[in-house]
Structures are given as structure tokens and as C-alpha cells.
Amino acid sequence: xxxxxxxxxxxxxxxxxxxxxxxxxxxxxxxxxxxxxxxxxxxxxxxxxxxxxxxxxxxxxxxxxxxxxxxxxxxxxxxxxxxxxxxxxxxxxxxxxxxxxxxxxxxxxxxxxxxxxxxxxxxxxxxxxxxxxxxxxxxxxxxxxxxxxxxxxxxxxxxxxxxxxxxxxxxxxxxxxxxxxxxxxxxxxxxxxxxxxxxxxxxxxxxxxxxxxxxxxxxxxxxxxxxxxxxxxxxxxxxxxxxxxxxxxxxxxxxxxxxxxxxxxxxxxxxxxxxxxxxxxxxxxxxxxxxxxxxxxxxxxxxxxxxxxxxxxxxxxxxxxxxxxxxxxxxxxxxxxxxxxxxxxxxxxxxxxxxxxxxxxxxxxxxxxxxxxxxxxxxxxxxxxxxxxxxxxxxxxxxxxxxxxxxxxxxxxxxxxxxxxxxxxxxxxxxxxxxxxxxxxxxxxxxxxxxxxxxxxxxxxxxxxxxxxxxxxxxxxxxxxxxxxxxxxxxxxxxxxxxxxxxxxxxxxxxxxxxxxxxxxxxxxxxxxxxxxxxxxxxxxxxxxxxxxxxxxxxxxxxxxxxxxxxxxxxxxxxxxxxxxxxxxxxxxxxxxxxxxxxxxxxxxxxxxxxxxxxxxxxxxxxxxxxxxxxxxxxxxxxx
RNA sequence: GCCGAUGUAGCUCAGCAGGCCAGAGCGGCUCACUUGUAAUGAGCAUGUCGGGGGUUCGAAUCCCUCCAUCGGCUCCA
Numbered sequence: 265x266x267x268x269x270x271x272x273x274x275x276x277x278x279x280x281x282x283x284x285x286x287x288x289x290x291x292x293x294x295x296x297x298x299x300x301x302x303x304x305x306x307x308x309x310x311x312x313x314x315x316x317x318x319x320x321x322x323x324x325x326x327x328x329x330x331x332x333x334x335x336x337x338x339x340x341x342x343x344x345x346x347x348x349x350x351x352x353x354x355x356x357x358x359x360x361x362x363x364x365x366x367x368x369x370x371x372x373x374x375x376x377x378x379x380x381x382x383x384x385x386x387x388x389x390x391x392x393x394x395x396x397x398x399x400x401x402x403x404x405x406x407x408x409x410x411x412x413x414x415x416x417x418x419x420x421x422x423x424x425x426x427x428x429x430x431x432x433x434x435x436x437x438x439x440x441x442x443x444x445x446x447x448x449x450x451x452x453x454x455x456x457x458x459x460x461x462x463x464x465x466x467x468x469x470x471x472x473x474x475x476x477x478x479x480x481x482x483x484x485x486x487x488x489x490x491x492x493x494x495x496x497x498x499x500x501x502x503x504x505x506x507x508x509x510x511x512x513x514x515x516x517x518x519x520x521x522x523x524x525x526x527x528x529x530x531x532x533x534x535x536x537x538x539x540x541x542x543x544x545x546x547x548x549x550x551x552x553x554x555x556x557x558x559x560x561x562x563x564x565x566x567x568x569x570x571x572x573x574x575x576x577x578x579x580x581x582x583x584x585x586x587x588x589x590x591x592x593x594x595x596x597x598x599x600x601x602x603x604x605x606x607x608x609x610x611x612x613x614x615x616x617x618x619x620x621x622x623x624x625x626x627x628x629x630x631x632x633x634x635x636x637x638x639x640x641x642x643x644x645x646x647x648x649x650x651x652x653x654x655x656x657x658x659x660x661x662x663x664x665x666x667x668x669x670x671x672x673x674x675x676x677x678x679x680x681x682x683x684x685x686x687x688x689x690x691x692x693x694x695x696x697x698x699x700x701x702x703x704x705x706x707x708x709x710x711x712x713x714x715x716x717x718x719x720x721x722x723x724x725x726x727x728x729x730x731x732x733x734x735x736x737x738x739x740x741x742x743x744x745x746x747x748x749x750x751x752x753x754x755x756x757x758x759x760x761x762x763x764x765x766x767x768x769x770x771x772x773x774x775x776x777x778x779x780x781x782x783x784x785x786x787x788x789x790x791x792x793x794x795x796x797x798x799x800x801x802x803x804x805x806x807x808x809x810x811x812x813x814x815x816x817x818x819x820x821x822x823x824x825x826x827x828x829x830x831x832x833x834x835x836x837x838x839x840x841x842x843x844x845x846x847x848x849x850x851x852x853x854x855x856x857x858x859x860x861x862x863x864x865x866x867x868x869x870x871x872x873x874x875x876x877x878x879x880x881x882x883x884x885x886x887x888x889x890x891x892x893x894x895x896x897x898x899x900x901x902x903x904x
Numbered sequence: 905g906c907c908g909a910u911g912u913a914g915c916u917c918a919g920c921a922g923g924c925c926a927g928a929g930c931g932g933c934u935c936a937c938u939u940g941u942a943a944u945g946a947g948c949a950u951g952u953c954g955g956g957g958g959u960u961c962g963a964a965u966c967c968c969u970c971c972a973u974c975g976g977c978u979c980c981a
Contacts, residue, residue: 469976477905477906477979635980637907815938815940844944847941
């Protein structure tokens with residue numbers, strides 16, 4: 265009997281086992297009972313590999329199922345290969361682009377004569393089902409560069425050939441094959457196509473090769489897959505839920521806003537209901553800024569082009585600015601940003617160190633040219649109102665100012681029920697300012713985040729050219745991320761505008777300038793809020809806070825009296841005077857997502873009470889007017 | 905801006921292998937009902953069939969073009 269060498273495999277749970285050298289992970293897995301947690305791939309000494317990989321020396325192994333991010337990624341990536349195989353079988357002339365896994369699912373890009381139709385997607389799905397059923401193994405093979413070149417050139421896969429040419433010199437091309445389908449791919453992959461239990465192709469669209477708009481446009485197919493049909497159904501119903509919450513749909517149903525072709529794309533008209541929400545938020549915003557030492561200012565919506573030459577906006581942002589209009593022979597522009605105006609106000613007098621910090625804040629409406637294809641409801645528009653502020657301070661004051669802004673951010677986001685993550689963006693390649701200034705400011709931002717105990721990630725090189733920044737990402741009720749507050753230090757404008765202050769030493773010093781927004785823009789923020797709340801706004805924001813529902817006309821007068829009493833406290837009340845059955849009125853109030861309903865019948869009139877009903881919760885029994893008034897005012901005050 | 909799809913009543917949608925007055929449901933209006941916690945019934949009216957141009961005896965339907973919207977790409981508050 266030959267001497268079989270045993271090697272030691274340590275699993276992630278600490279268990280150590282011995283196997284003959286050359287045993288594949290797949291065979292190892294077969295011996296272990298892992299319950300329903302089917303392993304898909306493994307990390308061997310930290311490297312992600314196929315289960316078909318043999319273990320040849322002592323190693324640490326971590327088996328990964330669909331429950332892990334890596335497992336999901338591999339699962340989806342393998343599904344994309346199945347998609348590609350199906351497409352190649354049905355459309356042999358299609359050329360392959362790339363087909364990675366993404367945050368939710370996967371895609372694959374193809375160069376085809378005719379874009380895919382919805383009917384094509386069905387046919388492709390059908391073909392994919394056959395490939396899954398055949399349970400074809402994914403086979404990995406390392407090939408030489410020349411071999412890979414020859415192989416993909418002979419297949420006419422120009423894009424793959426391009427990818428091979430771009431491989432690092434030391435990187436060896438790897439191909440994966442299932443059945444007759446061969447793809448250039450780093451892997452790893454599932455053991456076989458049969459692992460895919462439930463999948464769906466979701467959409468197709470154009471996408472530029474390598475994401476560059478000068479490159480040819482390929483046709484991309486998106487899809488998703490899961491180990492269980494139930495998970496796919498859940499995912500699809502989550503998509504449905506997101507659709508139900510879509511701010512464009514709710515904006516229409518709840519009569520919040522509209523956009524008009526005759527006015528122009530991306531320009532929002534706020535209806536009374538939407539305007540209430542905006543007004544309440546703006547009042548709250550102003551109040552909070554007053555409390556925190558900001559001074560509110562207003563600046564004009566158009567300005568001579570000269571100011572944007574000084575600020576550098578013409579130079580750096582001209583493609584997002586609207587063309588000039590001629591006024592008395594001078595070119596004027598619609599305001600794309602509020603900063604120059606605030607700076608001019610700052611500069612109207614000489615500032616002493618005693619004046620600083622100066623915090624100017626403005627709900628400033630700006631207009632920016634957005635390409636037609638990117639417009640999206642209230643979230644991506646061409647005219648919007650930023651909750652903008654510029655803080656002018658000394659270098660010493662910078663840390664405290666950042667703390668102040670972050671504290672405001674936390675307070676605001678807690679009020680709206682968002683959780684959030686912070687990102688620190690450092691110096692990009694193309695930038696202005698000294699190394700020293702960058703380092704100082706970046707460190708200040710970093711130290712402040714740490715001091716406040718905020719979790720943050722560093723985005724290296726993602727800062728703006730004029731300074732480092734902190735971005736806050738919000739997570740909404742559906743777990744989706746939104747771009748939120750941003751705090752930017754600016755080394756550029758103080759220099760361009762030559763803004764400074766007189767220090768204690770009687771000499772001029774340069775001002776440190778911070779741009780910051782907390783909500784971003786009213787349009788985008790409220791569009792996001794609509795989805796966050798699914799249209800069911802908390803009482804303090806609800807356009808109509810109380811619906812009073814008389815059962816018959818006999819209770820109309822009493823109802824009106826109750827309404828008047830509540831209106832006196834600025835509570836937004838509506839009396840449903842329609843000659844409808846109470847069930848109908850309640851249904852409509854629920855659909856309109858009105859937080860409170862007060863049902864008034866003869867019993868209530870006789871007893872001088874109200875029958876209280878809460879949105880989504882149903883009948884709460886009878887209350888006295890005073891009792892209800894106290895309750896709702898308390899909720900409004902607490903911004904519940 | 906690019907690729908694809910869509911655009912018919914206030915809303916959601918049917919009609920679109922060209923051909924009598926363009927339809928349904930919801931909503932609206934009128935009338936009746938006076939109602940107890942998620943849809944009372946009857947009647948009436950819905951309209952430059954996205955805009956412009958063309959083909960045709962005849963266009964919501966076919967072609968061209970512009971606009972808007974939707975899904976993506978690229979870009980972004």
C-alpha cells in the first residue's frame with residue numbers, strides 16, 4: 265500500500281480534520297453534515313476558490329453558503345454564466361461583454377444586432393431552465409495567454425480578447441466552461457448549474473462597454489436568483505412594495521406634486537398637500553438653524569456671469585449651468601449654487617476674529633442642467649431648493665464647527681427616523697491647495713467623526729478638488745441607501761474671493777470655509793421621505809392630520825364645531841361632508857393616509873365625545889375633544 | 905446625451921394585421937338614500953387618441969420628426 269500523505273484542514277469553527285492530499289473540497293464537504301447551509305464556495309487560507317479545488321497542503325478552510333456575501337456573489341455570478349450560455353445558444357452571433365454579480369443579482373452584457381425584446385427574455389429564461397436542469401458542471405482551466413487569445417479570437421469574442429490584452433503581465437488567463445459554453449473569467453463558480461433553484465430575468469437595457477459613453481453600447485440583461493423559490497418570491501414582492509411606495513406614484517395618489525410638459529422636464533409644482541409637508545419641514549429647519557446660531561439670508565436667482573467667472577463655476581461646472589441670457593448687453597446666468605452670494609454678503613464689511621464663526625444659511629433655489637435621461641420624479645430635477653449653508657471660521661474653530669454640523673445632522677436624521685453611515689473623502693488626484701492644508705483639514709474631519717463616536721468609512725481620493733468632505737448616507741425603512749448630508753471644506757473659494765478676517769494680532773488671516781447641507785435639496789429629500797414613510801406621514805408632517813367623519817348630516821354642525829376648535833390650534837382638519845356611508849368615508853381617509861379620524865354619530869353628539877380612529881390601527885374608542893387635542897398637540901410638538 | 909419601451913377621459917388601462925358615432929373600471933357631476941368603523945344605488949358627461957409633418961379615398965392604428973414619461977448606461981443635490 266502506497267504511503268498516502270495526510271494533510272490537516274482546519275475549519276472555520278476550529279475543527280481540524282485530516283484528509284489525503286489532493287482531496288477536493290467537494291469531497292470534503294460531502295462528508296460533513298452542514299444541514300441546509302449548502303456550501304457553494306470556500307476560502308482556503310483566505311483565497312476564494314471553487315469547491316472542486318483539491319487541497320494539497322495544510323490549510324484553513326471556510327465554507328461559504330448563500331447566506332454569506334461571497335456565497336451570494338458566486339451564486340449570482342454563476343447564474344450570469346448560465347444566462348450567457350442561453351443567449352449564445354439562441355443568438356450565436358452575440359458577442360460577450362462582462363457578466364458580474366452586483367448588489368442584488370447579476371447582469372451580463374452582450375453585443376447583439378437587435379436589442380432584446382421582452383419576448384426574447386422569456387425565451388432566454390426558458391433556455392436557462394434547460395441548462396439548470398441539465399446540471400452541467402462549471403469547469404475551471406488555466407490557460408496561457410496565447411492560448412486564450414487564440415481561443416477567443418477564433419470565437420470572434422472581440423471584447424474578451426480586449427480583456428485578455430489588459431490582464432496584468434503576471435496574471436494567467438482563466439477560463440470556465442460549462443457544456444459548450446466557454447468564458448474568460450476569474451471565478452470562482454458553483455460546482456454545477458443545477459445549484460440554481462429559482463431565478464428571474466428582470467430587465468434589459470443599453471449599457472456602454474466599460475461604462476464609457478464613447479464606447480459602443482451593449483445590451484445588458486439583469487436578473488436575480490436564489491436557492492429557494494420562496495426567497496425569489498420574497499424578493500419580487502419586495503420589489504412590488506418598493507413600487508407601491510414609489511414617490512411618483514404616491515405623489516400622484518396623495519396629490520403632492522406634478523411636473524408639466526409645457527413648463528419643462530424636471531421642474532416640480534408643489535400641490536397644497538406637498539407644500540404643507542415642505543412648509544412644515546422648512547419651518548422646522550429654520551427654527552433649528554436659528555437655535556444653532558445660523559443667520560438666514562436670501563440671494564438672487566439670477567446673476568451676472570462675472571460672479572461665476574470669479575467663483576470658477578463657469579470654468580468647472582459650465583455643462584451643468586444654463587446658457588446665459590442677455591440683460592442690457594451683459595450675460596446673466598441662472599444660479600447653480602448659493603456660495604458666491606453668501607461670500608459676497610460676508611465681504612460687505614471687514615470681519616474681525618470676534619465676528620467668527622459666521623454661519624449663513626439659505627433655502628436656496630438653484631437651477632442645474634441635468635441630461636434628459638437622468639431626470640427622475642422629485643429625486644433628480646432641474647430646479648431645486650438646497651438647504652444650504654456656508655460657515656466662515658478660523659482654523660481653530662473648524663473642529664467645533666464640524667461637531668456642530670454633525671450634531672445638527674444627527675438631530676435631523678433622528679427626527680425623520682433615518683439611520684445613517686458616514687464617509688470621509690480624502691484628497692483626489694486633481695486638486696488644489698497645499699498638502700499641509702489638506703492634511704490638517706482631513707485630520708480635523710477624521711478626529712471629529714471619532715470624537716462623536718460616528719462609524720465611518722474612508723473613501724480615498726473621493727474628495728472634491730477644493731477640499732475634503734464628509735458624506736452621510738441614509739438608510740430608509742426599506743433598507744435602501746440615499747445620499748444625505750454633506751460637509752465640505754473649501755480651500756478654493758476663500759482664495760478666489762480673497763476672503764479673510766482681522767486676527768487678534770491686527771493682521772489679515774484667511775478664512776476657513778465650510779459648505780454643508782443637511783437635507784440636501786427639498787425636492788430630493790421629500791421625494792425620499794415619501795418613500796421612507798410609504799406616504800403615511802407622521803402626524804406632524806401629514807398634509808391632513810385629522811379627518812372628521814359625521815355619520816349623518818345631523819352631526820354636521822357638531823363636526824364643524826370640532827373642526828373649528830382644532831383649527832384654532834393650527835391642526836390641519838378636514839370634514840368629510842359627503843353623503844356616503846361611514847365605511848366609505850373611513851376607507852377613503854385610510855387611503856389618503858390621514859393619521860387620525862374622528863367619527864361623529866348621534867351618540868357622540870349626545871355625550872359630547874368623539875370616536876377616535878387611528879390610521880392603520882382602527883377604532884381607539886371614544887375620547888373627549890380636549891383629550892384628543894392634548895394628545896395630538898403633544899405628538900405634533902414631539903414631531904411623532 | 906445614449907439604448908430600449910411607453911404616451912388613448914382626472915386616474916388605471918382596453919382598442920392599434922387602417923374603415924360605421926373611440927371603450928371599460930375608478931374618479932367627477934346630478935338625484936335618491938341619512939348611513940356606526942376600509943367601497944349604497946341609479947342616471948349623466950367625459951376625449952385636439954402627446955405635438956407637428958407625411959402615406960392613404962380614409963390614420964388612435966402605418967412612416968418621419970419633436971416632446972414627455974418609464975427601465976438602464978453615463979453623470980449628480
